Amino acid sequence: MGLTTALNTAMSGLTAAARQAQVTSANIANAMTEGYVPRQIGLSAAALGGVGNGVRVTGILRQGDPVLASLTRSAAADLAAAEVTAQFRTRLEAAVGLPDSPGSLGDQLARFEAALVSATARPDLQDRLAAVGDSARGLATTLNRLEDAVQAQRLDADAALARDIGELAVGLMRVADLNMTIRKLELGGQSPLGLQDERDQLLLSLSRIVPLRVLPRPDGQVRLYSEGGLLLLDGAAPTIDFSAAPGMTSSMSLDNAMLSGLSIDGRAVDTGPNGPLSGGRLAALFTLRDHEGPAVQAALDNLAADLIARFEDPSTDPSNAPGNPGLFTDAGMALAPPAPAGLAGRLRVTDLIDPAAGGALWRLRDGLGASPGPVGDAEQLNRWIGALERPRAAGPGAAATDLAGAAGGLLASLSLERQRAEDHSVYARIRHDAVHDDVRARGVDTDAELQRLLLVEQAHAANARVIQAVDEMLRRLMEI
Amino acid sequence: MTWHTLGSLALPFQLTRQAATLRADLARHSAELATGRVAAPQRHLRGNLAPLAALEARQSRIAATSAALRQDGLRFDAAQLAIGRMAEIGGQFGAQVSLAATTGTMQALSTSAQMAAGALADSIAALSVRVAGQAVLGGSASDRPPLAPAQTLLDTARAAVHGLTSAADISAALDAMFHSPGGAFDTIVNQAGPAVPGVALPDGSAGLTVPTVADTALRAHLKNLTQAALLGDAMPDLPLSERTRLSQQSAEGMSTNAARLAALQAVTGHAQARIEDARTRLRNEEDALARARDDMIGADPFEAAARLEDSRSRLEAVYAVTARLSRLSLLDSLR
Numbered sequence: 116m117g118l119t120t121a122l123n124t125a126m127s128g129l130t131a132a133a134r135q136a137q138v139t140s141a142n143i144a145n146a147m148t149e150g151y152v153p154r155q156i157g158l159s160a161a162a163l164g165g166v167g168n169g170v171r172v173t174g175i176l177r178q179g180d181p182v183l184a185s186l187t188r189s190a191a192a193d194l195a196a197a198e199v200t201a202q203f204r205t206r207l208e209a210a211v212g213l214p215d216s217p218g219s220l221g222d223q224l225a226r227f228e229a230a231l232v233s234a235t236a237r238p239d240l241q242d243r244l245a246a247v248g249d250s251a252r253g254l255a256t257t258l259n260r261l262e263d264a265v266q267a268q269r270l271d272a273d274a275a276l277a278r279d280i281g282e283l284a285v286g287l288m289r290v291a292d293l294n295m296t297i298r299k300l301e302l303g304g305q306s307p308l309g310l311q312d313e314r315d316q317l318l319l320s321l322s323r324i325v326p327l328r329v330l331p332r333p334d335g336q337v338r339l340y341s342e343g344g345l346l347l348l349d350g351a352a353p354t355i356d357f358s359a360a361p362g363m364t365s366s367m368s369l370d371n372a373m374l375s376g377l378s379i380d381g382r383a384v385d386t387g388p389n390g391p392l393s394g395g396r397l398a399a400l401f402t403l404r405d406h407e408g409p410a411v412q413a414a415l416d417n418l419a420a421d422l423i424a425r426f427e428d429p430s431t432d433p434s435n436a437p438g439n440p441g442l443f444t445d446a447g448m449a450l451a452p453p454a455p456a457g458l459a460g461r462l463r464v465t466d467l468i469d470p471a472a473g474g475a476l477w478r479l480r481d482g483l484g485a486s487p488g489p490v491g492d493a494e495q496l497n498r499w500i501g502a503l504e505r506p507r508a509a510g511p512g513a514a515a516t517d518l519a520g521a522a523g524g525l526l527a528s529l530s531l532e533r534q535r536a537e538d539h540s541v542y543a544r545i546r547h548d549a550v551h552d553d554v555r556a557r558g559v560d561t562d563a564e565l566q567r568l569l570l571v572e573q574a575h576a577a578n579a580r581v582i583q584a585v586d587e588m589l590r591r592l593m594e595i
Numbered sequence: 596m597t598w599h600t601l602g603s604l605a606l607p608f609q610l611t612r613q614a615a616t617l618r619a620d621l622a623r624h625s626a627e628l629a630t631g632r633v634a635a636p637q638r639h640l641r642g643n644l645a646p647l648a649a650l651e652a653r654q655s656r657i658a659a660t661s662a663a664l665r666q667d668g669l670r671f672d673a674a675q676l677a678i679g680r681m682a683e684i685g686g687q688f689g690a691q692v693s694l695a696a697t698t699g700t701m702q703a704l705s706t707s708a709q710m711a712a713g714a715l716a717d718s719i720a721a722l723s724v725r726v727a728g729q730a731v732l733g734g735s736a737s738d739r740p741p742l743a744p745a746q747t748l749l750d751t752a753r754a755a756v757h758g759l760t761s762a763a764d765i766s767a768a769l770d771a772m773f774h775s776p777g778g779a780f781d782t783i784v785n786q787a788g789p790a791v792p793g794v795a796l797p798d799g800s801a802g803l804t805v806p807t808v809a810d811t812a813l814r815a816h817l818k819n820l821t822q823a824a825l826l827g828d829a830m831p832d833l834p835l836s837e838r839t840r841l842s843q844q845s846a847e848g849m850s851t852n853a854a855r856l857a858a859l860q861a862v863t864g865h866a867q868a869r870i871e872d873a874r875t876r877l878r879n880e881e882d883a884l885a886r887a888r889d890d891m892i893g894a895d896p897f898e899a900a901a902r903l904e905d906s907r908s909r910l911e912a913v914y915a916v917t918a919r920l921s922r923l924s925l926l927d928s929l930r
Contacts, residue, residue, distance in 0.1 A: 146603055153600070212642070213636060214651035221648050223798070225655035235794050236663035239737050402802060423924030489788040491729065491737030497802075498794065523648030552609065558602025562925040569929075 118592075122169065122585050126454045127169030128578035131158060134172050135571045150316050152179050153559045154308060166190045177308050179315070179556065180567065185329065187554060188319055188393075189342070190547040192326035196399035197540035199275075199580050201270055202528045204533035207411060210264040211526050224255045224522050231500050234479070239490035244476040245287045247496075251464045255443065258419050260364060262460035270363035270407040272400045277323045277359035279397055280377070286321045288340065288352040290314060298334040299308040307335060318548050334365040343391035345384065365412050365457035365506065377401075414525055415459035417442075417509055421521055423462070424507075431502040432495065434482030440465055442483070442499070606873070610917045613893040617910040624903035627894040636892040647891055654884050661877050663794035666727075667803065668870045670793070673724050673731045674805050675863045680721040682856045688714050689849035692823050696842040704838055708827025711845070715820040716745040722808050732813050741808045743784045751779050753819045753828065760832045762840040766822065773818040785809055796873045797880075803866040812855035819848040833913030 138156045145151040154175050161171035203558060212219025227250040234243040264388065293314045300307040314337070318327055326342040339348035358375040360367065367373040369386075377384045377392070386401040425431065426441035429448060435441060440449040446461040466472040468479050481488040482495050505514035509524075518523065623634045633639040640647065690709065695707035696784035723740045724731050743747070755772045757764045772779045787809060792802035807815075823845040826838050 208637060214648040221651060225652055226926065229650075229659035232659035232663050234793065236666045237727075238824040243812055262733050265696065483785065489735035489737075491788060491791055492735040493791060493793075497792075519652040520645075523645045523652065526647035526648055527643065530637050530640075530644045531642035534638070537638070548612065553603060555602045555608055557600075558599035561603045563600045565929060576800050 118585055118589055122582060122589075124167075124169035125578045125581040125585065127161065128440075129575060130579070131170045131172055132575040132578060133174075136568065136575075138175060140572065142559045143561055143564050144156075146564075148552070148559050150155055150319065151312060151558065152177050153557075175306055175308060177311060178557075179311075181329075181331075183550070183557070184315065185401070186266075186550050188322035188329075189326055190543070190550045191319055192322050192342075192395040194540075194543040194547040195396040196324040196394065197536070197543040198402065199272075199396055199399040199403065200407075201533070201536040201540040203272075203407065204529070204536040206268060207264065208526075208529050208533045210261055211529055213525070214523070218257070220261065220522050221256050221519070221526065223250070223254045224519055227254050228500065228503055228519070231496055231503070235493040235496045238480045238493040238496055241476055244479045247479050247499075248464070248468050248476065251442065252469075253463050254422075255462045258415065258422075258459045258462050261415055265408055265412050265415065266363045266365060266460075269404050270360065272404040272408070273360045274522050276397065276400045276404070277357060279400065280355055280357045281322050283321060283397070284352070284355045286317055287348050289341070290317055290321075290337070290476050291350070291352040293317070294336040298336055301335045311335070322395065324397050325392050341392050342394050345379070345391035346535070347379075355379050356381075365409075365416075365460065366455065368409065372550060374404065390480065399589070411529070412456055412459070412570060414528065416454065417455060418521055418525055419459040419462045420450060420452070420454060421509060422518060423458075424454075425502040425505060425518065426499070428502065428505075431498050432482050432484070434485035434495075436484060439484070442468070470535075492576050604867060605636070606920060607860070607917075610913060610920075614910065614913045614917070615773050616886055617906055618915060621910060622901065624899055624906055627665055628903060629673040630900040631894060631896065632889075632892050635892050639892060647758040647888070648666050650884055650888055650891075654881065654888075657717075657797075657877050657881050657884070660797060661874060661881075664796075664874050664877070667787055667793035668804050668867065668874070670729070670731050671695075671863060671867045671870060673866065675860065677721050677724050677732060678813075678856060678860050678863060681718060681804055681813065682853065682860065684714050684718055684721075684820075685816060685849045685853055685856060686822065688823070689846050689853075692842055692849070696839055696846060699835070699836060699839050701838075704842055705827050707842065708824055710819050711823035712749070712827065715748065715817070718817065718820060719745050719748070722813065726851065728789060730787075731805060732808050733787045733807070735791045736786060737788075741785070741787035748784050748817070748821060749824060751783050755779055756825065758832070759900060760837070762837045762844065765825075765833075765837075765841060766844055769818055773814045773821075780814065780817075781809070796869065797877055798873070802876045803869060806863065807861060811858060812852060812859045815848065815852045815855065819845045822848070856930075 130325065135156050136472065138154045139441075140315050142153050149189070153176055157176050159171050159173050160167055161169045168421040187217050212222065214221035223444075225278075227247070229267060230243070230250040230569045234240075237243050257403050274299060293310055297307040299316070300310070318329060318337075321327060325347070327347070327484040328340040328342055330338045330340065332338050337348075338346075340346055356378045360374055369376055379384050385392065386392065386398065386400065386405070388402050388406065390398065392398050417464050423441065423445060428441075429435075429437050432441060438449060440447065440463055443464050445451070445458060446463055447466070467474040467483050468476060471474060473486075477487045478485070479499075480490070482497055485495075503519070504517045507521075508515040509521060531555065626634045636647065691710055692707050695703040716819060719742050722732055722742055729737040730741050731737075733739060738907065752772065755768050757766055759765050768905060772782075781787060785808060788805045790804045790809075792804050795802050808814075822841060830838075841843045
């Protein structure tokens with residue numbers, strides 16, 4: 116009786132050793148897998164009627180750490196959002212350009228001013244007047260180009276939103292599928308560990324879009340909330356609606372319904388900076404498209420309005436009747452405050468000084484509304500320079516600066532925002548790396564697995580020896 | 596049984612990250628060493644670009660103003676030479692006409708008249724000097740000669756003194772022609788425009804004005820020469836005594852005008868000095884701005900080289916550690 120029991124016990128030992136080897140080999144095979152949680156085998160002494168009867172495999176455990184997982188998700192969300200903002204700000208700053216780089220806003224303005232000074236020295240030379248016209252057009256084109264850059268960023272954000280929302284919808288459906296499958300496996304007594312790994316990775320990648328809070332439900336399911344408290348998944352996946360914009364101009368915004376907002380299961384969701392979906396890439400992209408982008412556009416429009424107003428001022432060109440467009444125009448017309456958004460893109464130089472468009476260069480020297488005068492008279496040119504140098508406050512409470520100061524101020528404010536976004540992105544990256552270092556530290560340790568394998572080999576050999584010995588003993592009994 | 600484990604991916608990832616950071620540092624320091632300024636000024640200044648932008652704008656403006664001042668200086672130099680020539684002519688002419696007047700013969704007077712006509716043509720040519728295609732003394736009408744040709748001037752003068760018989764009358768008529776506003780000089784002979792200021796000086800004062808041919812001293816000079824040149828004409832009603840008196844008055848007028856011409860030269864010389872002064876000040880300001888710019892975003896080459904060397908040695912240390920640790924594994928010891 117004892118011998119048979121011993122045989123059975125040794126068999127159970129062999130089985131346990133074999134299962135342990137299986138788990139160890141799975142761990143070592145996944146040593147390089149990102150996000151793989153090492154499996155461990157749970158063993159306990161089998162009892163039958165209070166008497167020990169071998170070893171029982173209680174299950175394969177997956178030592179996940181829910182706190183670490185939620186830290187990982189939150190760090191991933193923060194990093195994704197910070198990177199979106201930092202990239203936007205860096206691209207804008209690069210579009211405006213550093214003061215000494217050719218083609219930058221500051222450089223174009225300096226060229227315009229230098230052309231004017233050079234023309235005052237020789238107002239009789241046509242090429243100097245032509246240089247004034249060309250540099251003025253260069254300045255207008257630079258502001259046009261900057262508006263294009265801002266709107267292109269907004270359009271990219273809109274397209275990225277469409278992609279991310281599509282990914283979120285598909286991801287939530289997949290999580291719902293996995294929920295059901297895991298539940299079935301658990302109820303059937305099978306191990307759903309691989310699917311749990313897959314679900315965790317999916318939740319991490321969805322957290323980059325919207326930071327998720329994961330609440331475990333019975334039978335291995337999960338319920339998903341956004342960190343802002345919006346229910347995203349409870350059973351069936353929701354329907355998410357968003358339509359991408361075909362193009363982007365400065366007049367399009369969420370408020371006038373030309374741009375699409377977000378609706379989940381038919382209900383509109385607030386996509387503002389403090390909305391329920393904030394914290395991840397989705398909120399960052401909405402903020403970029405709906406708040407930060409238009410704010411930069413407004414700053415550009417202010418600069419364009421300043422430029423136009425300086426040259427429309429009656430003291431700048433006495434020959435030009437008040438109410439007529441000046442040297443710089445809003446698409447050919449005078450400035451009519453409040454100008455609609457997009458003034459920077461509509462900024463043009465008047466055709467009156469462009470020989471290719473029916474104008475004449477002498478108007479730069481004599482005034483837009485005057486008739487040709489003596490060729491050596493540089494007084495009007497000095498007045499153009501005066502218009503650039505006149506201190507003018509951008510708004511109430513702002514310091515009065517010349518136009519170069521206003522352009523420098525625009526660059527400085529963009530650069531400060533870029534620095535702030537970069538600092539935040541660096542901090543998010545450090546936090547993300549620290550959390551991931553922790554995750555990796557909990558990954559597969561091949562040294563430990565090999566040591567366990569040594570013990571498994573010994574245990575297997577020992578159990579096999581026991582079986583051999585019991586077999587010997589039984590045979591001797593048979594030989595009696 | 597709980598085991599103390601450390602994932603095998605932890606250390607390699609850390610080393611990779613450190614190596615990547617050090618390589619980026621290496622690239623940045625070599626760029627700084629090569630260019631002499633920091634690799635990303637906007638990050639070095641932490642976004643505070645307003646002072647740098649103002650500095651760059653000022654540097655560009657200084658360059659343009661310096662070039663314009665240099666051209667203004669050339670104009671003043673040419674004007675000074677022209678006025679100097681007037682003073683020369685005045686001195687020579689005064690002596691010769693005075694001599695002719697003392698002699699008192701018709702022959703002497705007609706010779707001096709011829710010399711006066713020649714001096715008049717000479718003066719008009721000198722006053723019509725052009726620099727780089729611009730008439731220097733022409734005011735705002737710098738594309739035209741500032742004065743009509745000598746023949747036109749003489750014809751106009753003849754018309755003004757036609758039929759007059761006394762020296763006093765002729766002198767008064769010529770005075771009216773040359774000096775009264777709206778007279779024949781202003782309407783027919785003077786083709787210059789009003790004087791225009793040059794480029795504004797960096798200290799904020801208005802641009803300096805080159806004198807035009809309408810200046811009083813130059814008018815008087817031309818009047819005296821014309822007066823003497825007319826004496827070569829037939830003028831049957833004019834007795835010899837009156838001619839002699841006219842000739843004398845021309846010579847006296849010339850010597851009186853010398854003081855006025857000297858004053859004009861002094862004013863022009865003063866303007867030249869101020870332009871030179873302004874250019875020097877601009878050069879100094881440019882130097883100061885270049886130093887300030889270096890201060891803001893310059894990279895000292897010795898410091899940059901030291902930091903480069905530091906990064907390089909740290910990168911080598913990381914590589915050595917990576918190589919050593921990659922050989923350290925239980926698997927190798929179990930074989």
